[in-house]
Amino acid sequence: MIKIDSNKCDSCGLCIRICHESCIKSIEGILSIDSKYCSTCTQCIAVCPKQALNWDGIKPEEFDKSLYPESTQLAELLRERRTIRDFTKQLIDKSLLEEIAGYAIYAPTHDFKLRVLILDDENIINRIDDLILKFSTNLYNRVYKPKIIYFLLKLFTPAYESEFLKAKPKLENAIKRKRGLKTKPAAVIMIIGNKKMPLSLESAQYALYNIDLYAQTKGIGCRNLVGNQLILNGNKQFKKSIGLTHYEKIYGTLALGYPAVRFKNKVTGKRINIQWNAMENETNEIV
Ligand SMILES: Cc1cc2nc3c(=O)[nH]c(=O)nc-3n(C[C@H](O)[C@H](O)[C@H](O)COP(=O)(O)O)c2cc1C
CATH class of the missing domain: 1.10.287 (Helix Hairpins)
Incomplete structure (x- = not known):
């Protein structure tokens, strides 16, 4: 929950301006948030110059821009990411799995009531x-x-x-x-959400991609099982066995493990089809 420290607030109004749900108000200089309408995006915490807003009383930290990767470094990481289907038998430390899974929260998921389930039990x-x-x-x-x-x-x-x-x-x-997956992953991370919540699938896939990229920096490879997820979601018994309630659904599934195969080459020739300002009833062809 977003909390306000009134002693630190100097009524600059930035949080009111940034709030896209219009749920922050200032009455006679006293700030209040109507949590009914809050999507918990936390942009108000991120924007406050006085750090007068926080999540559950935990002080926010300022960004250290010296830690940012260069664009060339990020480009290399994005190009290096590949679906990994061949894993070694090496297990992944529970603490590392939790650290990786935690990056789901930095995806633009808002308050979709998603939760992350880490499965590393061999059975x-x-x-x-x-x-x-x-x-x-x-x-x-x-x-x-x-x-x-x-x-x-x-x-x-x-x-x-x-x-x-x-x-x-x-x-x-x-x-x-005699195997569904090509090799056995060390763990499977799932994003679970409420069946009735719109945009949960899209939101979960964002969260999964955060996990995928962060895992890569730790030497761990991932395989998005969104296709196979259809099978798992169709099996009530399985869903119950991993603790899902009747109202829940698997919205994201990632298999993780240490890669048994290394990709060496950047693929440079394959390109996405980019178009500019395509209008209805006009040709979309780029010459
Ligand atoms: C919507 C979607 C569903 C996918 N489902 C699966 C899947 O169930 N199992 C799998 O091994 N890979 C799955 N993939 C991964 C693709 O097959 C993979 O991206 C492709 O092999 C290209 O490899 P790359 O990820 O290394 O670029 C899926 C990808 C997308 C976009």
Whole structure:
């Protein structure tokens, strides 16, 4: 909760100006926050020159700009991030997992009531792997084995043919190696939220990316399991076994471990398609 230290406040009004929920008021120089409307974004704490606002009575700290990475350093880190699917057997210290998971709070998540669940119990990780394998096997047997489905898909929705075919060798491989995931991760971090809260998925994926990048600086590789998450969310028993209530859903899933493979090269040729000022009814082509 955001708290105000009236002794430090000099009524400059910056917090009132920055508050995008308009829930901070000053009446005769006395500041008050209507927490009903507060999204807990904490921009008021971050902007106050007198450090008169805080979270739960804990004094804010000023940024140390000398610690900022150069843009070239950040660019290198962003280019180096890759999905890691081959992990060593090395475990990750619990304290390091907690430190990494904590960076979720610095994503623009507001008050979506998200929480972070760290799973490093081998039995739970094995259960996740089993569920993914079971789903892959069922999907392969029911959708890929009967030739009629491929025939119908080609006939009625040919645009999806390549997507359909892309998954085939992946599923065959999983069935052959008897594993859902390629190798066993040391831990899985999940972002859990209320089923009815809009924008939770988007918010959780931001939080997950903070975790992913910070983990990378600690030599840990990550694999976003947002695809496989559909399988886990569909299994009530599993959700209950990891402590989710009826109202909760998994909004983000990251597998973590020490990489068994090192990526050496920056990929420089592949580019995102950037467009400028594209207007409706006008050509989007950039020459
Ligand atoms: C929406 C989305 C869902 C994804 N789901 C999975 C997944 O379930 N399992 C997985 O291994 N990778 C998943 N990925 C990761 C991509 O497959 C991965 O980004 C791709 O292999 C490119 O590798 P890179 O991350 O190293 O650039 C997902 C990526 C996105 C954007």
